[in-house]
Amino acid sequence: MIAFLKSNIWIIIIAINYVLVISAATTILFKNINPTKTLSYILVLVVFPFLGLIVYYFFGQEYRKNKIFNRKNVLNEKVVQKLGNEFRLSPSQLHKLDVFLDSKMKMVKLMNNNKNTPVTLKNELLIVKNGKEKFKLLFEDLRNAEHHIHLEYYILKDDHIGKELIDIICEKALQGVEVRLTFDDVGSKISFKTKRQLKKSGVEFYAFMPVLFPNFTGKMNYRNHRKIAIIDGKIGYIGGINVSDCYVNYKNGTSYWRDTHLRIVGEALKPLQVHFLMTWDFVSNSSCDISSELFPDVHVDTTKAVQIVASGPDTDWAxxxxxxxxxxxxxxxxxxxxxxxxxxxxxxxxxxxxxxxxxxxxxxxxxxxxxxxxxxxxxxxxxxxxxxxxxxxxxxxxxxxxxxxxxxxxxxxxxxxxxxxxxxxxxxxxxxxxxxxxxxxxxxxxxxxxxxxxxxxxxxxxxxxxxxxxxxxxxxxxxxxxxx
Incomplete structure (x- = not known):
């Protein structure tokens, strides 16, 4: 028997591979996902022995709501409902917006069907071009924080610009400001020394879906790609700029990095805050107290309509x-x-x-x-x-x-x-x-x-x-x- 196994070891391994391939392909077919995606996965499984299984193991399994994300969206529904009621437009406001937007009102109505996407009217907006401008503004706002700082980033590195940001939030935490930080565990790179500094300063921080063994399977596929900063519930940032030196063009001789971000002051901060808190509930496995200080009224005279729209594996719609x-x-x-x-x-x-x-x-x-x-x-x-x-x-x-x-x-x-x-x-x-x-x-x-x-x-x-x-x-x- 042993001699037979030794002489046919590769045939046995290949046979086991294709038994697993048939099982995986059957699972994929029953999911009824996009046909192109289905065929791509099956093609990889069949054409690339072993490699195909590894690709499917790490990237192809569909967890979504029913498994990994069943804790997400646990934020108090009353808060979300209250927020939607607060920004529900009156018939006269809706008419004015309709006259201005014409066919674009379809988008407003489409997004309004999502309870976490109210349209807000009173906002001041500043388009921020490139990382140096963003971090100059952000650092000033962080230094002026009085109650809380909420940061959520896909990439956070403790390089030159990242160290400057971390030093600021640690200083604010020592001053009594509540600082909450979440970063994606795949996109970010933070040393143990920096983590000790954050912890010693009183900064609450969590990695989004850590990829340490044995919880690695499937998690490469669901990353938190968001870049959010909220200061005192009054000032917010959203856009493409992460926290890394490449975004500020520090290194001479490297490729120029062109990016865009948005600074928001006004009503849109409340929906943005809700999305941060839903993520925080998920990464910390516990909700923070929903106080009025997290959702302050920000008086803005400028009328600029904004909807904060989020999507991900936990949402019903794309x-x-x-x-x-x-x-x-x-x-x-x-x-x-x-x-x-x-x-x-x-x-x-x-x-x-x-x-x-x-x-x-x-x-x-x-x-x-x-x-x-x-x-x-x-x-x-x-x-x-x-x-x-x-x-x-x-x-x-x-x-x-x-x-x-x-x-x-x-x-x-x-x-x-x-x-x-x-x-x-x-x-x-x-x-x-x-x-x-x-x-x-x-x-x-x-x-x-x-x-x-x-x-x-x-x-x-x-x-x-x-x-x-x-x-x-x-x-x-x-x-x-x-x-x-």
């Missing part, structure tokens, strides 16, 4: 993707999109194609050089379809553009954490600010057009002439696109 689809489908004049990663679903591609073919000026700005080989070539595999439909595609050449923005018809714009890719729409936890304001939209439009000056426009003829070797790399990366 809220951010749906908002973007409605924005594209209702565009009359133009759609300007900036995204560092464009690995979309068919719905987004079709919407962009239809808009462009019906006369809407559709422009997309992506980086020429990417921080991910696979993402770069997967993105390139979608460009020909866009160019054929007369979508204007630009590639940023000054460095790496990481901003995640969209502006439509001088009426609507969005700044947030969501890329136009499958991972942002369906897997990661994301958050965006939907802005219904002409002044803000025009400013973001101006930023977009300025960025085009540091970009190259692709032509269909030139793109189709690219080397076959590049096309082969794109086709290979495209196979993995539902998994990226």
């Amino acid at each position: 809220n951010i993707m749906e908002a973007m689809l409605v924005a594209i489908n209702t565009a009359n004049d133009y759609v300007y999109v900036t995204t560092p990663y464009f690995i979309p679903n068919d719905e987004i591609v079709t919407a962009l194609q239809i808009a462009a073919k019906s006369g809407v000026d559709v422009r997309m700005l992506i980086p020429k050089s990417s921080d991910s080989w696979m993402a770069k070539h997967a993105t390139n595999s979608y460009l020909e379809r866009l160019l054929e439909a007369q979508v204007k595609v630009y590639r940023y050449t000054k460095g790496f553009i990481h901003a995640k923005t969209m502006v439509v018809d001088d009426l609507f714009s969005t700044i947030g954490t969501s890329n136009l890719d499958h991972r942002s729409f369906n897997i990661n936890f994301e958050i965006n600010a939907l802005i219904y304001n002409e002044e803000t939209s025009l400013e973001l439009k101006d930023h977009f057009l300025t960025d085009l000056e540091d970009s190259e426009e692709l032509s269909l003829e030139r793109w189709m002439d690219r080397p076959k070797y590049n096309k082969l790399k794109e086709s290979y990366a495209r196979l993995w696109s539902p998994l990226l």
Whole structure:
């Protein structure tokens, strides 16, 4: 028997592999997920023995609400309900907004069906261009904090800029300010020394879904990609800028990093606070006391309508993707999109194609050089379809553009954490600010057009002439696109 096993060991191992493959493929089929994604997983399982099982083990298992996230959304429902009632628009307010927004009201109504997405009217907004400007403003606001500081980041590193932030919040914690910090355990890198400093100073901090063995399985797939800062419930930040030196262009000789963030003062802070607290409940496995100091009234005279929209594996709907689809489908004049990663679903591609073919000026700005080989070539595999439909595609050449923005018809714009890719729409936890304001939209439009000056426009003829070797790399990366 032993001799038989030794002489047929590889056959036995391969047989065991395919027994497990059949089991995994059957599980995938019964989930009734997107057919493209289903076929991609099955193809990987069948073609790549052992490797396919590892990929599925770490990335393919679907936990969502019923397992990992059954503790998320445990925030007191009365708080959420009270918040929705507080910002429910009167018929006269709704009429005024309807007259201004016209077809964009579909988006307001769509998002209003989500109880955590009320439209807020009284807000002051500041578009923050690049990391140096963001951290200059943020650090000043942090130093002026009196009651609490809430920080939630995908990437937090204790490098030069990260150490400066950590020193500030530790100092504020020692002064008696309540400091709560959560960071994604995959995206972040913090030393034990820094963690001791945080703990000694009284900063409460938790990693989002730690990936230490034995709880590693499946958790690579559900990351907290949000970047949120809230000071005293009065000032908030949301956008694409994480806490790392690359975002502030500290290192000479490295690629220039272009990004966009948003500073908010006003009513939109209350929904933003709710989303932070829901995450905090999840990572800490205990809720903090919901006091009036967390939801202060902020008196702002400026009228700028904002909805804070979140999506992730714990939401019933792909809220951010749906908002973007409605924005594209209702565009009359133009759609300007900036995204560092464009690995979309068919719905987004079709919407962009239809808009462009019906006369809407559709422009997309992506980086020429990417921080991910696979993402770069997967993105390139979608460009020909866009160019054929007369979508204007630009590639940023000054460095790496990481901003995640969209502006439509001088009426609507969005700044947030969501890329136009499958991972942002369906897997990661994301958050965006939907802005219904002409002044803000025009400013973001101006930023977009300025960025085009540091970009190259692709032509269909030139793109189709690219080397076959590049096309082969794109086709290979495209196979993995539902998994990226």
